[in-house]
Amino acid sequence: MTDDFLNDYQRPLPKSAKDDLFRKLKEIEMxxxxxxxxxxxxxxxxxxxxxxxxxxxASAAAAVLLFLAVVFxxxxxxxxxxxxxLSLSGGLLPDNLQPITPENVANLELLTTLGEGVLYNAADxxxxxxxxxxxxxxxxxxxxxxxxxxxxxxLPFADLYSAVxxxxxxxxxxxxxxxxxxxxxxxxWDVASGVxxxxxxxxxxxxxxxxAPDGSMVALATGYTIYPATNTFMQxxxxxxxxxxxxxxxxxxxxxxxxSPDGRYLVYSTNRQYSSQVVAWDVQTQAETAITFPLPAQSxxxxxxxxxxxxxxxxxxxxxxVNEAQxxxxxxxxxxxxxxxxxxxTISAPGMTLSTTSNSRFSEDGRALALSxxxxxxxxxxxxxxxxxxxxxxVSAEYGKVYFSPDARSVFVHQxxxxxxxxxxxxxxxxxxxPVKQTGYSPRSGIGxxxxxxxxxxxxxxxDYANGILRLTSLQTGEQRTLDxxxxxxxxxxxxxxxxGSRLVLAYPNMMRVIDVTSGEAIWTRQHQNVLQExxxxxxxxxxxxxxxxxxxxxxxxxxxxxxxEPIEPSTLAARAGADEQxxxxxxxxxxxxxxxxxxxxxxxxxxITREFPRQSLSLTGLTRSAEAVYIYGSSGSDNPxxxxxxxxxxxGVLLSNVTTPINAVFPAPGFGALQLTNDHRLMVLxxxxxxxxxxxxxxxxxxxxxxFWNVETGxxxxxxxxxxNTQDALTFSSDDRLxxxxxxxxxxxxxxxxx
Amino acid sequence: MESAPIDxxxxxxxxxxxxxxxxxxxxxxxxxxxxxxxxxxxxxxxSRKSLTRELFKQTAFKxxxxxxxxHLRRKRVRAGTQxxxxxxxxxxxxxDENVEAAAHExxxxxxxxxxxxxxxxxxxxxxxxxxxxxxxxREIAKLTGMHESNPGTRLFRIIQxxxxxxxxR
Numbered sequence: 074m075t076d077d078f079l080n081d082y083q084r085p086l087p088k089s090a091k092d093d094l095f096r097k098l099k100e101i102e103m104x105x106x107x108x109x110x111x112x113x114x115x116x117x118x119x120x121x122x123x124x125x126x127x128x129x130x131a132s133a134a135a136a137v138l139l140f141l142a143v144v145f146x147x148x149x150x151x152x153x154x155x156x157x158x159l160s161l162s163g164g165l166l167p168d169n170l171q172p173i174t175p176e177n178v179a180n181l182e183l184l185t186t187l188g189e190g191v192l193y194n195a196a197d198x199x200x201x202x203x204x205x206x207x208x209x210x211x212x213x214x215x216x217x218x219x220x221x222x223x224x225x226x227x228l229p230f231a232d233l234y235s236a237v238x239x240x241x242x243x244x245x246x247x248x249x250x251x252x253x254x255x256x257x258x259x260x261x262w263d264v265a266s267g268v269x270x271x272x273x274x275x276x277x278x279x280x281x282x283x284x285a286p287d288g289s290m291v292a293l294a295t296g297y298t299i300y301p302a303t304n305t306f307m308q309x310x311x312x313x314x315x316x317x318x319x320x321x322x323x324x325x326x327x328x329x330x331x332x333s334p335d336g337r338y339l340v341y342s343t344n345r346q347y348s349s350q351v352v353a354w355d356v357q358t359q360a361e362t363a364i365t366f367p368l369p370a371q372s373x374x375x376x377x378x379x380x381x382x383x384x385x386x387x388x389x390x391x392x393x394x395v396n397e398a399q400x401x402x403x404x405x406x407x408x409x410x411x412x413x414x415x416x417x418x419t420i421s422a423p424g425m426t427l428s429t430t431s432n433s434r435f436s437e438d439g440r441a442l443a444l445s446x447x448x449x450x451x452x453x454x455x456x457x458x459x460x461x462x463x464x465x466x467x468v469s470a471e472y473g474k475v476y477f478s479p480d481a482r483s484v485f486v487h488q489x490x491x492x493x494x495x496x497x498x499x500x501x502x503x504x505x506x507x508p509v510k511q512t513g514y515s516p517r518s519g520i521g522x523x524x525x526x527x528x529x530x531x532x533x534x535x536x537d538y539a540n541g542i543l544r545l546t547s548l549q550t551g552e553q554r555t556l557d558x559x560x561x562x563x564x565x566x567x568x569x570x571x572x573x574g575s576r577l578v579l580a581y582p583n584m585m586r587v588i589d590v591t592s593g594e595a596i597w598t599r600q601h602q603n604v605l606q607e608x609x610x611x612x613x614x615x616x617x618x619x620x621x622x623x624x625x626x627x628x629x630x631x632x633x634x635x636x637x638x639e640p641i642e643p644s645t646l647a648a649r650a651g652a653d654e655q656x657x658x659x660x661x662x663x664x665x666x667x668x669x670x671x672x673x674x675x676x677x678x679x680x681x682i683t684r685e686f687p688r689q690s691l692s693l694t695g696l697t698r699s700a701e702a703v704y705i706y707g708s709s710g711s712d713n714p715x716x717x718x719x720x721x722x723x724x725x726g727v728l729l730s731n732v733t734t735p736i737n738a739v740f741p742a743p744g745f746g747a748l749q750l751t752n753d754h755r756l757m758v759l760x761x762x763x764x765x766x767x768x769x770x771x772x773x774x775x776x777x778x779x780x781x782f783w784n785v786e787t788g789x790x791x792x793x794x795x796x797x798x799n800t801q802d803a804l805t806f807s808s809d810d811r812l813x814x815x816x817x818x819x820x821x822x823x824x825x826x827x828x829x
Numbered sequence: 830m831e832s833a834p835i836d837x838x839x840x841x842x843x844x845x846x847x848x849x850x851x852x853x854x855x856x857x858x859x860x861x862x863x864x865x866x867x868x869x870x871x872x873x874x875x876s877r878k879s880l881t882r883e884l885f886k887q888t889a890f891k892x893x894x895x896x897x898x899x900h901l902r903r904k905r906v907r908a909g910t911q912x913x914x915x916x917x918x919x920x921x922x923x924x925d926e927n928v929e930a931a932a933h934e935x936x937x938x939x940x941x942x943x944x945x946x947x948x949x950x951x952x953x954x955x956x957x958x959x960x961x962x963x964x965x966x967r968e969i970a971k972l973t974g975m976h977e978s979n980p981g982t983r984l985f986r987i988i989q990x991x992x993x994x995x996x997x998r
Contacts, residue, residue, distance in 0.1 A: 079959075079960040080960055082853065082941045082961075083850045083960075083961065084849070084850065084853065084859070085846050086845045086846050086849040087863065090863055090866065090867065093867065094841070094867050095841075097871060098871070098874045101871070101875065237978075238982075818976055818979075
């Protein structure tokens with residue numbers, strides 16, 4: 074099946090739409106031409122309706138706002154006095170760390186990783202059925218099949234730089250070894266010792282692997298699985314000396330392949346161009362032979378298996394629009410040219426429509442069959458009589474996979490939904506008992522945001538991006554616990570923590586909440602004020618007695634009393650602040666009116682423009698600010714070949730340096746840390762995609778996101794990249810610049826530093 | 830480095846169908862899609878003095894995403910479950926010769942809705958950006974803030990996921 078049909082629904086916009094639109098554009102232009110330029114009136118300084126300020130400004134013809142971003146103190150929490158300096162002694166981190174500087178950043182190293190990380194939807198039963206191996210961010214977790222609640226044993230990766238997910242896990246036939254696919258890497262562990270024996274790096278993304286029956290070889294198939302398939306190769310890894318065969322080009326793509334019992338053939342199905350075939354690859358001669366099924370168009374091979382003596386195969390096919398699946402007897406590969414497949418029966422499940430997905434498979438011994446049903450459930454069949462399929466029951470496997478136990482008496486179901494449920498369904502004597510649901514791993518996903526609390530031993534608060542779960546991780550011990558935050562109507566979109574780490578403010582699309590970090594209980598919850606009824610990508614700040622939120626997309630901030638949740642009018646805050654400038658008071662706009670490009674900063678409460686950065690010719694796309702003095706904004710995005718960043722002194726407006734990056738993309742994302750400065754403003758870390766292969770269709774081409782380092786004073790890049798981290802997630806320096814902390818899409822917290 | 834002026838005529842020709850199909854896939858409603866395409870260009874036009882040619886396309890799809898979110902929130906229903914395509918009364922009156930074609934189009938859109946209705950909003954948006962708007966994985970990643978390898982991987986999973994539903998219908 075190709076994905077062409079997904080394109081079949083495209084239609085052109087009706088022609089008349091263009092005329093209508095351009096007529097309206099003309100009208101807007103005429104209205105604007107007649108508009109009288111306005112200046113900011115002095116009275117705005119006393120206007121309590123501070124919300125009207127941006128609209129006043131927006132109407133000023135001289136300053137057309139590309140977008141309006143309020144820059145709170147972008148590191149508000151680090152500007153507030155810390156109760157106790159961060160102590161690293163006696164914990165996981167070395168205490169001889171140096172502040173990270175341009176001079177020593179080349180010696181930056183991964184000091185530790187914290188958190189359990191995510192579970193991946195890749196698993197396998199051990200050959201004796203006692204253990205289930207599941208891929209995770211940290212390596213392979215071995216769960217006790219008799220007790221999923223018991224703490225799993227970890228076979229760790231040799232390194233944790235990469236955050237690429239595991240797509241397949243497989244035990245060797247004797248159970249002594251486990252192979253796992255991570256992107257284009259194939260990792261081998263010795264199960265007894267837990268040590269990584271070998272890592273093979275293929276040229277391309279690995280789709281599928283299978284151990285030879287004697288365990289001497291692992292076959293791997295590469296290729297990108299978004300159709301049309303490209304770079305499809307087969308390769309063999311010798312598990313004794315780890316030698317790798319030359320990659321052999323194969324004509325088609327396949328997801329799952331299986332060795333024949335004698336190890337002579339690798340067999341896989343292909344449904345290309347509506348021609349359903351089973352293809353056999355002769356391992357000795359490298360010849361490919363195929364057997365074609367006499368099926369109507371839009372029929373697919375769902376599953377295949379060898380009967381126990383290897384003399385023939387059983388294949389299940391499905392046809393679009395047909396409720397039943399078909400069961401076929403297929404000769405062994407050696408007889409492919411002489412015999413044809415014979416349909417020996419049909420397979421149906423009461424009340425269900427059977428269909429093809431990757432979830433359809435035989436058990437290893439061929440005695441059980443799982444077929445996807447239309448409602449995303451899996452129908453299970455007893456195949457102990459090879460020529461007949463007896464329906465047993467359906468199990469739910471939404472966003473998951475099923476894995477039969479070696480004796481086909483149990484099935485492990487791993488649902489990678491938000492709960493990451495793992496279940497074992499006990500199958501007995503052809504009848505299935507009620508499912509025994511066991512869950513031995515807490516739900517988690519990649520890290521959406523990361524905050525560092527710098528008091529005493531230090532802690533890190535993270536937010537899962539898939540489910541909004543908040544976690545507190547001790548910097549001293551690495552211990553991690555889930556914050557029991559109640560009333561999570563929706564996932565928060567941004568958060569900030571008070572300086573002492575006791576309170577957390579969470580922004581939801583339509584409300585703000587302050588919670589007690591220790592108890593997880595809400596201190597207060599407030600609906601957004603009208604102006605912020607729907608916040609999409611807010612930044613929130615926890616200040617000194619107040620919390621505030623700002624919509625990135627040009628709407629003004631809202632303020633609340635941090636203790637009571639009562640709205641604070643800006644005039645009140647301004648009066649209390651007196652002459653002392655509160656950084657949160659400043660709104661920043663990027664002006665890109667014709668012939669006038671620069672940055673304006675004004676006081677949100679008085680309306681006074683407090684800073685004006687010089688005009689320049691570059692187009693401005695984003696901005697961020699360091700804690701104290703240096704102001705940065707991205708002057709280009711990935712579409713701009715210039716890729717320049719400009720760095721100015723916040724206080725004086727003096728241009729400090731221009732940085733031109735050789736990398737593809739810059740993500741100036743205020744509050745989200747894709748671009749961070751050390752607190753002495755001398756070193757900048759910049760997140761960007763580092764392309765590995767020039768192939769936009771392949772994950773191999775784009776898979777690596779890396780950080781690069783820049784000397785702010787000289788504008789030069791400093792050597793070295795940190796790989797394997799998702800820059801969109803979270804990135805922060807500690808206030809003493811000794812730690813660089815990043816949250817990854819794999820749910821791990823990585824801490825970097827330079828030893829003294 | 831001064832950006833070249835924007836050729837609005839060319840920009841419209843380049844992007845209008847992409848935006849239209851993004852909205853159709855995303856919201857399953859051709860009429861709303863048509864209106865939102867206009868909204869996108871009206872917003873772009875109002876910001877034209879600050880727009881650069883380089884950022885035009887990206888900005889257009891940023892706006893489009895936001896408009897679709899707004900629309901869905903307003904409707905307070907999941908994408909595709911309450912579409913005009915399902916509501917015959919709201920269809921415009923059409924001339925006789927167009928009735929058959931229009932019915933066919935509605936059926937097609939209804940089929941699309943049917944097929945995509947069980948996807949999460951996030952997945953449907955991803956699919957809409959890819960197959961409606963025809964954006965590259967890289968463009969999608971940049972637009973959505975995803976890791977650049979994620980769109981491809983996730984789209985593959987979505988397609989895998991859709992196989993069962995699609996092929997049996």
